[in-house]
Amino acid sequence: MDTPDKAVTVERAYDDLLRRSLSHITGDLARLIYLASTRDYNTGKYHHDGLAAHFQTEIACQALELAHRKTFYRVAGRSLEELVGELDLYVNSSRQNRDDVLQVWQKLEPYRVALPVNVDVVAAQLFVSNIKLALAILRQRLARELTAQAS
Amino acid sequence: MIDFLSLIAGVLLVLMLMAVATKGWMGSRQLPDPVPGSSEGEPTEPCPKEFVSRVFSRGDWEFVHGLKSRGMERLFEHERKKVALVWVRQTSALVRNAIREHARAARQSKNLDFLGEINILAQFLILILSCRVLSIAIHIAGPVRLSGLAQFAQRLSQQVDRLQESLHAGVLAGASGTRAT
Secondary structure, three states, X not given: OOOHHHHHHHHHHHHHHHHHOHHHOOOHHHHHHHHXXXXXXXXXXXXXXXXXXXXXXXXXXXXXXXXXXXXXXXXXXXXXXXHHHHHXXXXXXXXXXXXXXXXXXXXXXXXHHHOOOOEOHHHHHHXXXXXXXXXXXXXXHHHHHXXXXXX | OHHHHHHHHHXXXXXXXXXXXXXXXXXXXXXXXXXXXXXXXXXXXXXXHHHHHHHHOHHHHHHHHOOOOHHHHHHHHHHHHHHHHHHHHHHHHHXXXXXXXXXXXXXXXXOOOHHHHHHHHHHHHHHHHHHHHHHHHHHHHOOOOOOOHHHHHHHHHHHXXXXXXXXXXXXXXXXXXXXXO
């Protein structure tokens, strides 16, 4: 059980994270991927040097976990149309070829690693399912654009 | 003659029910593996309501339908059916867990309310049957095709909440009763 002081500190660290790091990232999907990348694959612990320097490592870890969960539930609750927009934004912001990114995402399914631990199974399944659909929709859209340009 | 026709009608009805039940059972065997990270093992809380609405909402279907691609529609139906069945399975597991917990508490209680227990058993049976009906309807029509399915799912979700509340109240009453004796 967290003491009230500790909970307040986690909240402060969370606000700091929102203000300093997450506000510079465009789109919730990109934020989700970023937050998942701060988690160690072996230990499941989150780490952020700047946040750990301001607060303690454990507090920073909890703030990152909180942000990860909140962002995940926000993205998972989006309509399919909104998620297609989010994914489009994410793919456009990476400097790689759009079709290559979409193809790799379809094959390797890296978005599965973006799930926080112990989230609701229906929300998790809905997220994975909607990302699959959004990828298919964007690839189809891209193929139509290329066909239109060629003709 | 009428008896013979009734017999045939009865046999046909039983065969139809068996076919539907088998389809439902076969479908449940093909459910996806749990997504990594998700907490499917022992559900203790129902899925947040906004996700239930999202799974059964027609909004996403209308968006996909507007893309005018039969392939995309098929993919959507396949994917949404999977999610809907995961929700039914989660709800069903939640009800069974709640009843198991209640049975454990009831065994230790010294002053059981017989009528109350019958009422809980009836609620439990209705909820499990509702999950089966919903599962079959999803298999046959998909989660977004039937307009009444979303309301049915929401009602089921509310009933599970009520069952949990009444079980919780029963456990508390039982605990205070045990202390009083």
